[in-house]
Amino acid sequence: MAQTLQNVLYLLTPGLSVHRDGLAIRIEHERQLKLSLPIHNLESVFVFGADIYVSPAVLRLCWENGASVCFFTDWGRLEARVEGVPRGSVHLRRAQHHAASSAPAVAALARSFVAGKLHNPRWLLARSARDAASEADAATLRTVTDHLAYLLRELERAPDDTDIIRGIEGRAAALHFEVFALHLRPALRATFNFDGRNRRPPRDAINCLLSFLYALLRHDCVSALTAVGLDPFVGYLHTDRAGRESLALDLMEEFRPWTERLALTLLNRGELKPAEFHVRDGGAVELSDAARKAAVAAYQQRKAEELTHPLFREKVRHGQLAFIQARLLARAIRGDAPYAPHIFS
Numbered sequence: 001m002a003q004t005l006q007n008v009l010y011l012l013t014p015g016l017s018v019h020r021d022g023l024a025i026r027i028e029h030e031r032q033l034k035l036s037l038p039i040h041n042l043e044s045v046f047v048f049g050a051d052i053y054v055s056p057a058v059l060r061l062c063w064e065n066g067a068s069v070c071f072f073t074d075w076g077r078l079e080a081r082v083e084g085v086p087r088g089s090v091h092l093r094r095a096q097h098h099a100a101s102s103a104p105a106v107a108a109l110a111r112s113f114v115a116g117k118l119h120n121p122r123w124l125l126a127r128s129a130r131d132a133a134s135e136a137d138a139a140t141l142r143t144v145t146d147h148l149a150y151l152l153r154e155l156e157r158a159p160d161d162t163d164i165i166r167g168i169e170g171r172a173a174a175l176h177f178e179v180f181a182l183h184l185r186p187a188l189r190a191t192f193n194f195d196g197r198n199r200r201p202p203r204d205a206i207n208c209l210l211s212f213l214y215a216l217l218r219h220d221c222v223s224a225l226t227a228v229g230l231d232p233f234v235g236y237l238h239t240d241r242a243g244r245e246s247l248a249l250d251l252m253e254e255f256r257p258w259t260e261r262l263a264l265t266l267l268n269r270g271e272l273k274p275a276e277f278h279v280r281d282g283g284a285v286e287l288s289d290a291a292r293k294a295a296v297a298a299y300q301q302r303k304a305e306e307l308t309h310p311l312f313r314e315k316v317r318h319g320q321l322a323f324i325q326a327r328l329l330a331r332a333i334r335g336d337a338p339y340a341p342h343i344f345s
Contacts, residue, residue: 009044010046010048012292013029016053106236108160111158113237116343129141154168184267185268201286205274209263213260224326225248228326
């Protein structure tokens with residue numbers, strides 16, 4: 001119904017209403033109090049679906065206390081984000097806009113984002129090849145791993161032409177999703193049929209789950225970029241488009257395989273069942289209320305896991321990685337050091 005995980009409040013159940021009570025937020029359902037939270041405990045509020053009421057007083061309380069309120073469709077597409085006046089250095093934003101007008105700077109950053117997108121699927125493919133149920137599946141996955149390695153070498157040799165760099169990224173994405181079903185256990189492949197990436201809306205269970213988790217990742221990237229003072233709408237790999245957080249999409253590229261691994265784990269372990277994906281009129285597929293709760297809980301649990309950061313050699317949580325990369329990106333935009341994507345291993 002309403003969950004708080006790592007300072008994020010998830011509102012998932014239709015019919016909820018959210019009101020202000022002094023410096024606290026009250027969540028009610030059918031006029032019954034379900035949860036009350038002090039505002040200082042929250043960083044974000046996620047609202048899923050159109051049938052949840054958030055009062056104007058709550059919106060004001062949130063933006064006055066630095067908490068964002070994000071509105072998502074039932075299947076996880078971010079539709080709106082309410083927050084206070086952005087903070088950060090105007091000099092950094094000027095440098096960001098200047099870099100976005102410089103073809104060499106755009107190409108250099110785009111090349112780095114694509115490098116992350118090429119490296120990290122190889123980590124996902126290698127894990128699945130190691131655990132594959134058949135040698136044929138393992139061989140196919142290893143072949144794609146080799147193709148991505150070839151594209152990495154091609155990326156290194158490519159001229160500073162953003163269109164060529166984007167073309168390499170597109171070829172890599174096509175290869176990645178061509179064999180994506182092989183990450184599933186064989187017994188699940190007929191049930192969770194996957195025939196390539198589709199969205200807006202997603203039309204099968206896997207795409208539904210991917211879109212939902214990508215939306216959570218996108219929010220984290222927007223938050224990370226905003227926290228360091230960057231404009232999430234001015235990107236380099238992704239072109240400018242009204243209402244699109246292009247820089248957040250750039251930053252997401254190196255983290256997509258991390259999110260995809262979580263989606264595959266939820267399906268392969270049976271934590272999400274076929275019955276928890278509902279087909280709406282028109283063919284759109286959405287997660288059930290229980291499935292969304294399971295997905296956000298798994299996402300936050302994965303963010304709490306620790307790893308040794310390859311650059312700093314210190315223990316960090318997975319949830320900190322987007323913020324670390326946003327700081328490294330800000331350094332690159334200032335001209336202090338080239339941007340290096342996070343590489344999972």
